[in-house]
């Protein structure tokens with residue numbers, strides 16, 4: 001059988017594309033070089049959060065969060081979905097003004113939030129350092145455990161007829177719809193979606209994508225110490241900076257009672273090892289907000305690499321100049337939140353259906369680096385939805 005859609009990569013993005021495509025009746029085949037959801041997806045924090053640095057980021061993250069919320073009861077318990085809410089912490093009056101700006105902007109998009117005074121914040125999270133100016137509470141945001149949510153999406157796709165080929169590393173993609181595996185086997189499909197995370201640029205040289213290292217640390221169980229996902233308002237500056245190493249306070253209460261502590265961002269360091277100096281900086285920053293942290297027992301630390309584009313928006317759409325090749329990658333630090341929105345958007349594009357959000361800001365053709373890549377031979381392909 002020749003698939004309608006061949007998805008390369010079974011991380012959360014490939015799994016979401018497979019699920020949305022299978023739901024539309026397309027015959028889907030997924031190729032995974034390693035273990036499904038064991039790439040960046042397994043390293044992520046799983047905070048489902050609306051970010052508002054620009055309208056396109058806001059649109060995709062709002063749509064992604066809404067889709068997770070509407071499917072939360074379908075998720076297995078092991079996915080640990082918890083609507084714990086996000087507290088954006090303001091240290092001083094300038095950050096409080098930023099919280100007010102954020103609240104006004106989110107309201108324009110129908111997203112409600114609540115400003116907390118310093119006292120209100122202390123009542124809400126007594127473990128936080130005294131003297132913070134206040135916070136913005138986004139009560140309907142959530143957390144989940146990404147690898148389980150990702151595998152759930154994949155098994156949903158399989159239940160609708162999609163097939164998964166494991167230990168199948170794509171080594172070449174061609175405009176005629178063929179994919180050559182590293183074992184020499186060739187597969188064919190009407191459309192090919194490259195959702196291979198950071199490795200996507202191996203298949204498409206010239207792709208504007210860079211790995212951006214992050215590290216996390218998880219503690220032993222300390223239930224009820226923290227109740228919300230806690231993020232400093234300065235996080236956005238760290239997430240959107242384009243150079244240098246940065247850290248920001250970001251702590252998540254896991255369903256197990258553990259605390260997941262983040263986060264850092266690095267472009268230059270491509271080694272998978274923990275960077276102890278940066279980890280120390282990250283923990284020192286965290287202890288400024290949560291003084292009790294220094295007395296907690298850490299269990300494990302790890303690193304992961306966010307697939308980042310120059311404008312931090314994902315690449316969702318057709319490869320420029322191609323009829324059969326599509327991209328679904330480059331989600332940086334928001335791929336868990338935006339997975340369902342991305343899967344739907346790409347499936348709509350594959351089926352030539354109008355997406356519910358404007359696809360143009362994510363169109364890979366927005367970057368001119370493509371001129372460096374090999375020109376693709378154009379082949380006419382009819383949509384088969």
Ligand SMILES: Cc1cc2nc3c(=O)[nH]c(=O)nc-3n(C[C@H](O)[C@H](O)[C@H](O)COP(=O)(O)OP(=O)(O)OC[C@H]3O[C@@H](n4cnc5c(N)ncnc54)[C@H](O)[C@@H]3O)c2cc1C
Nearest residue numbers: 009011033039040041044045047170197214304335336337
């Ligand atoms: C420290 C950290 C914290 C994060 N926190 C959050 C958060 O709180 N909230 C949020 O929304 N996002 C978060 N993210 C971001 C999120 O984890 C990623 O955006 C998302 O997991 C990317 O998923 P992906 O499917 O594109 O990539 P991956 O998960 O890497 O999946 C790609 C898959 O493709 C496979 N593959 C690669 N090459 C080939 C090939 N040639 N042939 C076949 N298969 C191939 C790989 O084996 C892999 O399984 C975080 C990321 C990090 C690193």
